[in-house]
Amino acid sequence: MARVMLVNFGFLLLVMISFGFLSNILGQQQDDAGDDDDDDTAVYIVTLKQPPFVHLFEEEELKQIRHRHQSPMHGHTSKFKPKLQPRNISRKRHGRGRPKRPPSIAQTHDSFLRKTLKGEKYIKLYSYNYLINGFAVFVSSQQAEKLSMRKEVANIVLDFSVRTATTYTPQFMGLPEGAWVKEGGFETAGEGIVIGFIDTGIDPNHPSFSDKDINSQHSYPTPKHFSGVCEVTPDFPSGSCNKKLVGARHFVQSAITRGTFNSSEDYASPFDGDGHGTHTASIAAGNHGVPVIVSNHSFGNASGIAPRAQISVYKALYKSFGGFAADVVAAIDQAAQDGVDILSLSITPNRKPPGVATFFNPIDMAILSAVKTGIFVVQAAGNTGPSPKSMSSFSPWIFTVGASSHDRVYSNSITLGNNVTIPGVGFSSPTDDGKMYKMVSAFHALNNSTSVDTDMYLGECQDYENYNQELVSENLLMCSYSVRFVLGLSTIKQALDVAKNLSAVGVVFYMDPYVLGFQINPTPMDMPGIIIPSAEDSKILLKYYNSSIERDATTNEIVEFGAVAAIEGGLNANFSNKAPMVMYYSARGPDPEDNSFNDADILKPNLVAPGNSIWGAWSSASIDSTEFEGEKFAMMSGTSMAAPHVAGVAALIKQTYPNFSPSAIASALSTTALLNDNRGGPIMAQRTYANPDQSLLNATPFDMGSGFVNATAALDPGLIFDTSKFIFKNWITQLNFFFYQFHQNVLFVGFEDYMSFLCGINGSDSVVLNYTGIDCSSSNSSTISGFDLNLPSITVSTLNGKQVFKRSVRNIAGNETYNVGWSPPYGVSMKVSPSLFSIGTGETQVLSITLEPTKNSSSSSFGRIGLFGKAGHVVNIPVSVIAKIVLS
Numbered sequence: 001m002a003r004v005m006l007v008n009f010g011f012l013l014l015v016m017i018s019f020g021f022l023s024n025i026l027g028q029q030q031d032d033a034g035d036d037d038d039d040d041t042a043v044y045i046v047t048l049k050q051p052p053f054v055h056l057f058e059e060e061e062l063k064q065i066r067h068r069h070q071s072p073m074h075g076h077t078s079k080f081k082p083k084l085q086p087r088n089i090s091r092k093r094h095g096r097g098r099p100k101r102p103p104s105i106a107q108t109h110d111s112f113l114r115k116t117l118k119g120e121k122y123i124k125l126y127s128y129n130y131l132i133n134g135f136a137v138f139v140s141s142q143q144a145e146k147l148s149m150r151k152e153v154a155n156i157v158l159d160f161s162v163r164t165a166t167t168y169t170p171q172f173m174g175l176p177e178g179a180w181v182k183e184g185g186f187e188t189a190g191e192g193i194v195i196g197f198i199d200t201g202i203d204p205n206h207p208s209f210s211d212k213d214i215n216s217q218h219s220y221p222t223p224k225h226f227s228g229v230c231e232v233t234p235d236f237p238s239g240s241c242n243k244k245l246v247g248a249r250h251f252v253q254s255a256i257t258r259g260t261f262n263s264s265e266d267y268a269s270p271f272d273g274d275g276h277g278t279h280t281a282s283i284a285a286g287n288h289g290v291p292v293i294v295s296n297h298s299f300g301n302a303s304g305i306a307p308r309a310q311i312s313v314y315k316a317l318y319k320s321f322g323g324f325a326a327d328v329v330a331a332i333d334q335a336a337q338d339g340v341d342i343l344s345l346s347i348t349p350n351r352k353p354p355g356v357a358t359f360f361n362p363i364d365m366a367i368l369s370a371v372k373t374g375i376f377v378v379q380a381a382g383n384t385g386p387s388p389k390s391m392s393s394f395s396p397w398i399f400t401v402g403a404s405s406h407d408r409v410y411s412n413s414i415t416l417g418n419n420v421t422i423p424g425v426g427f428s429s430p431t432d433d434g435k436m437y438k439m440v441s442a443f444h445a446l447n448n449s450t451s452v453d454t455d456m457y458l459g460e461c462q463d464y465e466n467y468n469q470e471l472v473s474e475n476l477l478m479c480s481y482s483v484r485f486v487l488g489l490s491t492i493k494q495a496l497d498v499a500k501n502l503s504a505v506g507v508v509f510y511m512d513p514y515v516l517g518f519q520i521n522p523t524p525m526d527m528p529g530i531i532i533p534s535a536e537d538s539k540i541l542l543k544y545y546n547s548s549i550e551r552d553a554t555t556n557e558i559v560e561f562g563a564v565a566a567i568e569g570g571l572n573a574n575f576s577n578k579a580p581m582v583m584y585y586s587a588r589g590p591d592p593e594d595n596s597f598n599d600a601d602i603l604k605p606n607l608v609a610p611g612n613s614i615w616g617a618w619s620s621a622s623i624d625s626t627e628f629e630g631e632k633f634a635m636m637s638g639t640s641m642a643a644p645h646v647a648g649v650a651a652l653i654k655q656t657y658p659n660f661s662p663s664a665i666a667s668a669l670s671t672t673a674l675l676n677d678n679r680g681g682p683i684m685a686q687r688t689y690a691n692p693d694q695s696l697l698n699a700t701p702f703d704m705g706s707g708f709v710n711a712t713a714a715l716d717p718g719l720i721f722d723t724s725k726f727i728f729k730n731w732i733t734q735l736n737f738f739f740y741q742f743h744q745n746v747l748f749v750g751f752e753d754y755m756s757f758l759c760g761i762n763g764s765d766s767v768v769l770n771y772t773g774i775d776c777s778s779s780n781s782s783t784i785s786g787f788d789l790n791l792p793s794i795t796v797s798t799l800n801g802k803q804v805f806k807r808s809v810r811n812i813a814g815n816e817t818y819n820v821g822w823s824p825p826y827g828v829s830m831k832v833s834p835s836l837f838s839i840g841t842g843e844t845q846v847l848s849i850t851l852e853p854t855k856n857s858s859s860s861s862f863g864r865i866g867l868f869g870k871a872g873h874v875v876n877i878p879v880s881v882i883a884k885i886v887l888s
Helices: 060-070 107-116 140-151 253-258 277-287 326-336 362-372 483-485 492-501 535-547 639-656 663-673 732-745 751-759 765-772
Strands: 040-048 124-129 134-139 153-160 161-165 194-199 247-251 290-294 297-302 310-315 322-324 341-345 347-349 375-379 397-402 412-416 421-422 437-443 475-480 506-511 530-532 549-551 560-561 565-566 607-612 613-615 633-636 684-686 696-698 718-722 794-798 801-812 816-823 827-833 836-839 844-853 861-869 875-886
Touching: 040 140, 040 253, 040 326, 040 816, 107 134, 124 253, 124 326, 124 613, 134 140, 134 326, 140 153, 153 718, 161 326, 194 247, 194 277, 194 326, 194 639, 247 326, 253 322, 253 326, 277 613, 277 633, 277 639, 290 633, 297 322, 297 530, 297 613, 310 326, 326 341, 326 362, 341 639, 362 375, 362 751, 375 639, 375 663, 397 663, 412 483, 412 530, 412 535, 421 535, 421 696, 437 560, 475 492, 483 535, 492 530, 506 535, 506 565, 535 549, 560 816, 607 639, 633 875, 639 663, 663 875, 751 765, 794 801, 794 844, 816 827, 827 861, 827 875, 836 844
Parallel strands: 194 310, 194 341, 247 310, 341 375, 375 397, 397 607, 437 475, 475 506, 506 530, 794 875
Antiparallel strands: 040 134, 040 153, 124 134, 161 322, 161 347, 290 297, 412 421, 412 565, 437 565, 549 560, 613 633, 684 696, 718 801, 801 844, 816 836, 816 861, 827 844, 861 875
């Protein structure tokens, strides 16, 4: 076997995705930009035609297996038998009560490869056996062609790259007085629910993940439905897991085989060398009441959204390069086998998947199988906004979360000698009360031997040997904040060290005018300091500074620095911001159905949640953010931070309604979402990178989905949308179906509906067959469009004349009468029937929504349907119509 070289490529913000299909399988081919020119070996994900474990059972059988497994009778053997007797079956048992499967699937894959590639060199990385029957293998393009010709093979996909996309937010979301109270307080919120995280790993030594919770009087229970394990490595020794952190694994074979993994930068273990995974896990399920101390300053106590939920980590992303689909699919497959209840993915592909539709990629299809087993999957929308169709999470079975602000802000400011006050950021102490200090620019404090001609970055204050200490001592040092800080080539921490070595009183960072579109979070500073994030405000500062300099009339040399200022400090938070607001970087809809940017009839994002300036646990080994290096907490922004907020709320819903399906959880989250901010006005959205606060417009469903997450209301939604079909052959079938659901307390996931949707995509028959083994042409059910799925929203990419849409709701609360109101999208007439209905506990009601264009238009317009219950329940249904065609 050839030696695998370990190469450090460094992190690229816009890594090109290498994603392709063999032409003889799907009739298309993509170049792999990541391969070396002189070597065409690559990692391929191979799917076999023989169905995986989850497709050997009907959907309801899987739900009943899981239900029995989680009930007090979980030790009883399931009555359900596989539809087919599998040849390739897993060694893994999913706990007691799961059907036993002979240990043969990995050997079957090995035998298949040996027979197909006789005597040739290859590396099999993984055997997938639970959600997908297949494997990941490192082979040449010629060998891949051989594999594709075998009749057992359904699909071959070239591996592709992916990337990573709270002390106060529980209060902003109303948990202490709302959702936590309903769960019995924070001491039990989320208890019994296991959240799986596919991310960069975890620091198991962080107090956010200790099972010795001083704030709770009882210990964490052992989750009987969970069968995961904790890997033991030198970096992740025995004892790293506990009753809080119940599982930890890592998946890195694709990265190692490619030569991308660098053992000097990250760990081949579940330990988090980046910080991102530790941060996201703590947001969703970190312990309650953990002190947040950064740079010796206290910022309150942290808590996860579901602080008593348990955590299982599946590390598939790594520092510098992100990750690869082969590793991510292996992680998803394992998480499903282990029995997680919620799966949180703060990761997105680096570009839209090519092919018939964006939904057809190994990650989304593996997630579809996971959803079939009853796992609720949350994914970050991506940080590619604010452009339309910038969405990086595509499929209707995935709950996609965008990022919003919250009302907490750490304000810092600098007051100039001319009584002008300029706002800024920075966790710093103030200069002495009432005292102003002279300001000296780094460019004006150079040693005689230092010249700007030889170093154009001297203004960034990165090397103290370049400066004259006599000029800087006891003054405020002014430094330029350029794009090099964004790229990590210069750091705030280094500038502060330089200032301290020069005996400066503090540091003032002014913004380079070329730094646009970057979120500058408050940065911890161990001396008085401030970053002025606005280029316009920076010009005001520099104008005052330059006008206050006195120069010798003959030599033009500076004889006096006249500008003075005082730094107010930024350690104290205020809670007066108008919020929530959709952040400019949060990816937007409409949902792109394919790589040609045709629109899907699916609403994305589904929801927004706090994602901006979020405190979270930080890995002790992380050097990804130099400003937080060595700290236990860090403040981060992104949709990566928003998704685990919703994962935590989903855990609270699952705790309240243990038998809710993924579609029921999604419905509860969506229909109860908030539409207004904390001042009673409509939620706003930032529309531009540059000066985003000056480009605010009312948020649309393509910005915020159904709205802002409302944890308390989601625990009492009143009515629930299921993605199962509501069309029955006769009323007796419908009645039997109702009594079955009611007495079993089980809600359908809607896998068959998703398959009908996929089969309805033009040209998808062969792709559906290759991924799922289901033949669309022989299926008994008819195909449907995305707008026919029983989702808690209606999205129509092209409204061609009058169309009628159906939605079915089920009442999980007490008997209630609902009034129906609606506001139509611009250029569309709308009618909802019935406009008034009474519904008993467990009953269902079908709504008919008629939409008809009144004018031709290709511009998106938005409306809304509201169901207003007499007992206080309110159900929110956003309506989005893009193209409108009036039929003559």
